[in-house]
Amino acid sequence: MNSKYDVLVIGGGNAALCAAISARRAGASVLVLEGAPKFYRGGNTRHTRNMRCAHDAATEILTGPYTEEEFWDDLLRVTGGETDEELARFMIHESKDILNWIVEQGVRWQPSLGGTLSLGRTNSFFLGGGRAMLNALYLTAERLGVDIRYDAEVIDLRIDDGMFVSAELKRPIDGTTEVRASTLVAAAGGFEANIEWLKEYWGEAADNFLIRGTPYNRGSILKMLLAKGVQEVGDPTQCHAVAIDARAPKFDGGIITRHDSVVFGIVVNKHAQRFYDEGEDIWPKRYAIWGRLVAAQPDQIAYIIFDSTVVTSFMPTLFPPIAGDTIAELAAKLELDPAALEKTITEFNAAVRPGTFDHTILDDCRTEGITPAKTHWARRIETPPYLAYPVRPGITFTYLGTRVNKQARMLMNDGKPSANMFAAGEIMAGNVLGRGYAAGIGMTIGSVFGRIAGREAAKNARN
């Protein structure tokens, strides 16, 4: 290993690779330390599929313009204002050029995937998905001469008065070594796979969370930085969670474990009671709130219940629905109280008012006289076989991060910019995305700030 690099990048996802490539292209020597083995490289990027970039006109793969102003409005809405306007507007402006820059790094675009037509105007999809995107970035980085180490866990950072000095690296093959570099880019993601850390905010309930990405997103770099005087940003108690199949593996189930069928039925908890308006809002919001809702239920489990008439209304699922010819039979298979489930469904059916069903708009199919109401898309559940998906909270990412400025330079607790430390990606996403979510925005944050962090770090290393 070189005695000293210009730029050390910790992490191995989209943000890390964009930083490494941009630093290398600016003439710096670059080392990337990815904590995961090669197959699992890239953290959450493995499971992504698109990026949200502003553009003034339709392109080959985007169906229409998405202006900076519209992007900003969307961001303001989903975060409820919990964003740094200056930084966010800057990112949105930079996102325009990313559409081309990322292609120059070998990434290829394609039109929006089947089942995601609503994103066809705003989001650019990676041909072959997130792992294909990563593969392209890694090939480019290697070709440019970036050094990359896998299974490379950083166990300590030496930081003197806001200045990065060295990292202590532990690898299975060569033990512990010290890595020195002129600058640091931290792009090591959030802490969603660190159940112990999640428990600090969620208590024992966190044991029942499923993690949608790899087990390597443990947030250890974030923790070290915050412990060494870097200013934090974002709500530590918040994480982005969706409802995913309870039969999914604990880690890395990815996209295929999600369920988007809530609006077509009802959702009950382990006591066979409904607990929230299943028809509140349209995709993608309806999809994004259910992880949190299920997390608040006893044992963090819930069941989406629907009947055979709606099976083809949503994407095919990895795990087949659990079926019963009667409500009681279904309840028995789900280990719910049959009488309670029958009562819930009977009351729901009786409350459904006539209307014209249309799942693409907020239609007039609703209930009357029950609490909680189902305010749209309410139809009786009466055609056997009756079907159900068990769901649990699937944690996608966390919001806590390091504060940065427009150079992607970390800010210290005293408000001063760090001498030589930069951050990009999920580890600093909270600057822009204080809460909420808009599809593809995590990748925008990663690419935009990764590119800037790499460029600035290279410049910093030369001075």
Place this chain on the structure above:
Amino acid sequence: MQEADRLMTVCNSCRYCEGLCAVFPAMEMRRSFSDGDLNYLANLCHACGACYVDCQFSPPHEFNVNVPKTLAVARAESYAAYVWPRALSSMFERNGLVISLVAAFSMAAFILGFAAFNDPKLLFGVHTGPGAFYRLMPHNAMVALFGAAFLYAILALVMSVRAFWRDIGEPIGARADGGSIFQAIRDAGELRYLHGGGVGCYNEDDRPTDRRKLYHHLTFYGFLLCFAATSVATLYHYLLGREAPYAWWDLPVVLGSLGGIGLIVGPVGLLVAKARRDPALLDEGRYGMDVGFIAMLFLTGITGMALLLLRATPAMGPLLALHLGAVFALFITMPYGKFVHGIYRFAALVRYAQERRHGPNG
């Protein structure tokens, strides 16, 4: 088949690979998969390997998604399932051995036949000028033997692909329209889907190249050129009364020489690529079938070129026997070896072009 069915469920709930090739869009038109559907998808797959390298769930992930390998197995099984006559489906078991035995017997038979029917002086003599070949084997005998072998191969292939077409096409026996056939000819002719979604196909590692496509083009177009050479020569013989062998500048020789070079370089390249390829992508149990067919093409090419180069020497007689033996073996094994991959894949491409135009039931 069960594994293929499981994978299609995984893939259908993900769809990230949709833009890579024809398999995934075809899959998305379905929610459940009959054996015919799976055989259709298996033959639509060109084994470029991109979906394996791009998949976040490929091994060692516990979902163990390996589409190229699973479809390669299903594809090989489909060859045996649709073969005509059905009794010969066992030809696809240990296919490499079967092909080499047929080739060896065929070449030996021609050598022995030449020796039995010809005086040794004639067999090892130097023959030049029009009709030189036919002094060793009369033209009519050649036409009768090879015509019969060729017609049989055509019949068996037509019957096999008919069974395939019926099984994959709903409703039964749907006819193809001209536009779809034209689209399929273009897709097959340029190997549109052997490209990893644009970057090339995956071989020994995660660096895509277009080498396999290049070697396949050399092989396929080499084969077509050789076929064209034989067809032109037949026309010369019957229409113009000009008998082989022809001068080096004459059309049959030019076509045959170019084709022969393709049939030597292409198969060698394909064999090397196959040997180097990541075994995770391959149906290793069918190695013999692939190698057998490639070797047959190579043998045809190399004996043909040797015959051309040495036709004015005493080696001409034995080389002619070897070449005819190789070509004969190639013809009669066509319906019972890897050759069928092109026919089934073409039918699958026609079906896909139809689906794109009219939907899966049109």
